[in-house]
Amino acid sequence: xxxxxxxxxxxxxxxxxxxxxxxxxxxxxxxxxxxxxxxxxxxxxxxxxxxx
Numbered sequence: 001x002x003x004x005x006x007x008x009x010x011x012x013x014x015x016x017x018x019x020x021x022x023x024x025x026x027x028x029x030x031x032x033x034x035x036x037x038x039x040x041x042x043x044x045x046x047x048x049x050x051x052x
Contacts, residue, residue, distance in 0.1 A: 006037055011040075018036050
């Protein structure tokens with residue numbers, strides 16, 4: 001993915017609106033959480049390119 005999908009000024013505006021990450025369970029913890037900025041970049045990629 002391109003790095004400029006989430007520029008720093010956009011991230012500074014969006015980051016305070018996100019809820020804090022939940023604590024991981026010790027047993028059956030599941031997959032590791034994807035960083036919020038990476039997830040937002042993925043959403044913006046889909047919206048800009050129109051991929052299914």
